[in-house]
Amino acid sequence: MMINAIGREIPEVVEGYGPVKSxxxxxxTPPGMQRQAPAVKAARPGDSKLLDGLEEVFRRIPVRDGMTLSFHHHFRNGDGVVNQVLATAARLGIKNLKVALSSVFPVHAPLVEHFKTGVVTALDTNYMSGPVAEAVSRGVLAQPVVLRTHGGRARAIECGQLKIDVAFIAAPAADPCGNINGVTGPTACGSLGYAFPDAEYADHVVAVTDHLEAYPLSPVSIPQTRVDYVVKIERIGDPKGIVSGTTRITKDPVQLKIADTAAKVIEAAGLIRDGFSFQTGAGGASLAVAHFVRQMMKKARITGSFALGGITGHLVEMLEEGLFKKIIDVQGFDLEAVRSIASNPNHLEVSAGFYASPFNAGCAVNQLDCVILGATEIDTDFNVNVVTGSDGVIMGGSGGHSDAAAGAGLTIVVANLLRGRLPIIMDKVLTATTPGETIDVLVTEWGVAVNPRRAELREQLLAAGLPVKEIGELKAIAEKMAGKPKEVPLGSRIVAVVEYRDGTVLDVVRQAK
Amino acid sequence: MKTAQAGTLESSDIMITLSPQEPGDGVKIDIDSNVLHQYGEAIQAVIASTLAEAGVKDVWVKAVDRGALDYTIKARLLTALDRARRAA
Structure with missing residues (x-):
């Protein structure tokens, strides 16, 4: 066992994962490596990439036992490609596949059966929820799942730690030569950013579409120069699960109070000024923070430089009102985001590496003034857990959490002090997924805690009259109301390895009972 | 005393059902909770002490908890008890 920089005990070697870099x-941790390079290809005039069905794709490549198949998650809970590709693998008797899917959703439940039958024996992802996460937590796989960040996945693909044999790219629109975009067709999802590294570095790239357009397709997100095969199937996804309608601001008064306080923290830090750059999620209090920030920006008559990340209609409205000059988009969350990226030249589609990889010559999160993030648990060292629930079962993942936290000048975690009865602040989080050194402020309905590393910021917040408390004080308030929770017993087997964005290991997840 | 209920299945609430038992049967408490690991014993303790304070000896308590705090548990239990006694 070794102890890493945030005090977590990690084995030196994890069976099925290999030696651990702490x-x-x-x-x-500097990279100290070269990028990996896929095989060089050639095509002749008259060659056709169009294949008749997924089985034909499997035979042509050919897909063999033990290969790594990759997928992107822009279709979220409406994805139909992963299940159809893996059903094809099962039908053809292929075993021991590794699935590298950037995020796993409840719709991917059939994966559990593929685990049990040995069709899929390894999983590499940045986020998982639903039946697959539950089954992994109970120990269905012999090999631990590798949990990465969005930037870390790009880094792992580009640097050769995640070697992809075949990338299956769900393509809302494609042409017969393999040009792809995400903005036309019945399953338009907007940005295809998470699929860019897969397309760039996989040995074989397959565009799976249900909307074939005449050559040449435009705009082009992923170019024909990287795509080997194009296959048209009946349906690649369910639009209802891909993008939502208008994402609404929460009506929960506690969350609104938290959001209002978070916006005041941003203002007190002096960030509501020309050039302001901002990232926030779509859920709970996060979107409400954008709502309050928008009012502040209007009142101060300032123009921000850009909004980043998963994009919602709210951020699109701010772009259209002139509150931001640009949007940098790696994933769209709603129909407004799709409409905007398709029509507004100031709405940029970028790759996962551009967004958040730590190992390139500079990613977008490094340009962020402020990011708003959530947390399932946070400890008194400000380490955050967004992977496991209080029962030890996996219910999420970093996604871009640790990437944005590391990059942003001001990283704010917004959370209710109690989640149900459970205090959000612990002595030690069950699973550390974002290191405390990258978290600056915790905002709860009972007060605001500032990381001791940011003494100057603490003074700014106090001067602005914000309810600053020590994180230990907030923890005591929660425990006074709810009582101190008893620790949940966990098994000893490691079911997932939590990699930081640079490929070092932050923590491991043990089997849930 | 008759069977009575109080509370809801909303988050942070608890639904308590009381059923009268024969004299001498004692107190039986069944708890279903989304925080059973962390707070099962605490919930059991607040229900038992509230019943003792109210002088209830023979009752079956079915508690379906969704993360209620102690005062909520106590309030729901006392309300259920009040309803059970009125119904008699």
Whole structure:
């Protein structure tokens, strides 16, 4: 066992994962490596990429036992491609596949059966929820799942730690030569950013579409120069699960109070000024923060430089009102985001690496003034858990959480002090997924805690009259109301390895009972 | 005393059902909770002490908890008890 820089005990070697590189600090581990390169290809005039069905794709490549198949998650809970590709693998008797899917949703439940039958024996992802996460937590796989960040996945693909044999790219629109975009067709999802590294670095790239357009397709997100095969199937996804209608601001008064306080923290930090750059999620209090920030920006008559991340209609409205000059988009959450990226030249589609990889010549999160993030648990060292629930079962993942936290000048975690009865602040989070050194402020309905590393910021918040408390004080308030929770017993087997964005190991997840 | 209920299945609430038992049967408490691991014993304790304070000896308590705090548990239990006694 070794102890990493945030005090977590990690084995030196994890069976099925290999030797562990211990987390040493957010920017402490230099890359010291070359990028990996896929095989060089050639095509002749008259060659056709169009294949008749997924089985034909499997035979042509050919897909063999033990290969790594990759997928992107822009279709979220409406994805139909992963299940159809893996059903094809099962039908053809292929075993021991590794699935590298950037995020796993409840719709991917059939994966559990493929685990049990040995069709799929390894999983590499940045987020998982639903039956697959539950089954992994109970120990269905012999090999631990690798949990990465969105930037970390791009880094792993580009640097050769995640070697992809075949990338299956769900393509809302494609042409017969393999040009792809995400903005036309019945399953338009907007940005295809998470699929860019897969397309760039996989040995074989397959566009799976249900909307074939005449050559040449435009706009082009993923170009024909990287796509080997194009296959048209009946349906690649369910639009209802892909994008939502208008994402609404929460009506919960507690969450609104938290959001209002978070916006005041941003203002007190002096960030509501020309050039302001901002990232926030779509859920709960996060979107409400954008709502309050929008009012502040209007009142101060300032123009921000850009909004980043998963994009909602709310951020699109701010772009259209002139509150931001640009949107940098790696994933769209709603129909407004799709409409905007398709029509507004100031709405940019970028790759996962551009968004958040720590190992390139500079990613977008490094340009962020402020990010708003959630948390399932946070400890008194400000380490955050967004992977496991209080029962130890996996219910999420970092996604871009640790990437944005590391990059942003001001990282704010917004959370209710109690989630149901459970205090959000612990002595030690069950699973550390974002290191505390990258979290600056915790905002709850009972007060605001500032990371001791940011003494100057603490003074700014106090001067603005914000309810600043020590994180230990907030923890005591929660425990006074709810009582101190008893620890949940866990098994000893490691079911997932939590990699930081640089590939070092932050923590491991043990089997849930 | 008759069977009575109080509370809801909303988050942070608890639904308590009381059923009278024969004299001498004692107190039986069944708890279903989304925080059973962390707070099962605490919930059991607040229900038992509230019943003792109210002088209830023979009752079956079915508690379906969704993360209620102690005062909520106590309030729902006392309300259910009040309803059970009125119904008699």
């Amino acid at each position: 987390f040493a600090g957010a920017f402490a």
